[in-house]
Amino acid sequence: MMTNTHYFLAIPIPTSVKQLYLEWRELMKEQLPFKTWVHHEDYHITLVFLGEAPFTKVQDVKTEMKKIAANHPAFTLKLSGLGYFGRQESPRIFWAGVDVSLQLTRLQKDIYEACERLGFMLEKRAYHPHMTLARRWGGEYEFPQGSLSDMMQPKDEHLEMKVENIVLYQTHLNRSPKYQPLSIFSLGENKG
Secondary structure, three states: OOOOOEEEEEEEOOHHHHHHHHHHHHHHHOOEEEEEEOOOOOOOOEEEEEEEHHHHOOOOOOOOHHHHHOOOEEEEEEEEEEEEEEEEEEEEEEEEEEEOOOHHHHHHHHHHHHHHHOOOOOOOOOOEEEEEEEEEOOOOOOOOOOHHHHHHOOHHHOOEEEEEEEEEEEEEEOOOEEEEEEEEEOOOOOOO
């Protein structure tokens, strides 16, 4: 019997930025006792979470992503700030934020609409781009949300990155790292 797996579309993070956050994580792990820290090779910025999908639907996604990527130029993004989702005292997700980007907003909107047309049941909440760093607060004390703005972070000048691709990933929950790139779609191939 064939089993479905989860898929999502995302912006990959450059190796240099992954390395900065890996080094930062090692410094912060004791201060921020989350139950799970994301493997640095799994860092990404999700565009759309697709969930389970049969092979034929995944092929449809690939066809659409080639078209969308070709019609969006490469652009620059900057990771900036820290935040969380969930209860203030015990967050479920701890993340690095992304500076506001019109290019990212347009790209994500086009991808979202294409995936909806393909029949995917997508998240209805407003898009909030971020890179997940850790999950499930495990401290014996409340999460120190008041000190997030003062918290030491990787140096700003190294957190800017060129976005040249979007990636279709497959999730393998029993592995680490757990996200496998299946297809890469280059931005801006319709240069006229």
